[in-house]
Amino acid sequence: MSRKRFDTHNCSIAGTLELVGDWWTLLVVREAFFGSRTFTQFLQNLGISRNILTDRLEKLVEADILEKHYPKAQSQRAQYILTHKGKALLPVLVSMMQWGDQWVNEAGGAPVKLSDLQTGEHLRTMQVETENLKKLDLDQLAITPGPGASTSTLKRFE
Amino acid sequence: MSRKRFDTHNCSIAGTLELVGDWWTLLVVREAFFGSRTFTQFLQNLGISRNILTDRLEKLVEADILEKHYPKAQSQRAQYILTHKGKALLPVLVSMMQWGDQWVNEAGGAPVKLSDLQTGEHLRTMQVETENLKKLDLDQLAITPGPGASTSTLKRFE
DNA sequence: ATGTTTGGTTGCATAACGCAACCACATATG
DNA sequence: CATATGTGGTTGCGTTATGCAACCAAACAT
Helix, strand or coil: CCCCCCCCCCCHHHHHHHHHCCCCHHHHHHHHHCCCCCHHHHHHHHCCCHHHHHHHHHHHHHCCCEEEECCCCCCCCCEEEECHHHHCCHHHHHHHHHHHHHHCCCCCCCCEEEEECCCCCEECCCCCEECCCCECCHHHEEEEECCCCCHHHHHHHC | CCCCCCCCCCCHHHHHHHHHCCCCHHHHHHHHHHCCCCHHHHHHHHCCCHHHHHHHHHHHHHCCCEEEECCCCCCCCCEEEECHHHHCCHHHHHHHHHHHHHHCCCCCCCCEEEEECCCCCEECCCCCEECCCCECCHHHEEEEECCCCCHHHHHHHC
């Protein structure tokens, strides 16, 4: 049996995972954020198998998260560059990094630190909040159907 | 060959993915956020296979993201409840949901809407920013080794 | 007492992954 | 020019993960 698809779930989390939820995929995106561009750079920085990397790069290009560029016209040496859609994954990766810093790597401290390139200020911890900056925990959240809700989603959350 | 482990990467994103990066795992956590507690609730709301759900619930309990409770002492009918560590995944799921709303479900609109239970205010879009609320894009970010950096991480980012 | 729900386990078929070997093309070196 | 090295893959093979259906014991409902 083939792997089950997530894009039928009427849920944006499932839709996101359908694109980047594969094993290795988000780490390839992380590498792109860290500056990798060529096949060999991804290969060495990740320790991934070549065929898997080929597959993931292809799928990320197809998903419009990476773009395949050929810097020299006559050469087939490609570079993989983040698209606008790909760069928009930054909050996902940073919130994962902050969760990992706090709950996985608590002992040794954060392996990587992010800060403002200009001022050196460190990052604010990402949190769920209203536009008035009121922080919301899970039990303060109302979960209701949105404009794109299916009938089953409606039935569940109304 | 067995699946390659991510927890050797000296990266908190990889460490996070080692715990929740499996196929289905983050959707199980989403269901816990949406209120599912029993095996059958997860089963019906996700459309997941029973053996896979058994495996994921076990691993999430082992990772201290879910806790297995037995409401009635003499019964073995369990409930799976989010721990503090599990609830801390909220920013990860919300940033994924917002990315999916914007880039995957753009046409139909968001399937699910989150808001402040008390005031009804809707959520702020999650973004990477300094403590002064200055929004940072990828090219404004300095990526440097943290206190837990390995020698290879040091070499890469110094 | 009987049937139904719950929370699983087991077996089997298919898909995904990891590793090594191979290959064509491009570039560097002598 | 000849040879070596680097790049960006593809292919084959063995192992692991996933999906589905069937089965099952304990708990609960009638």
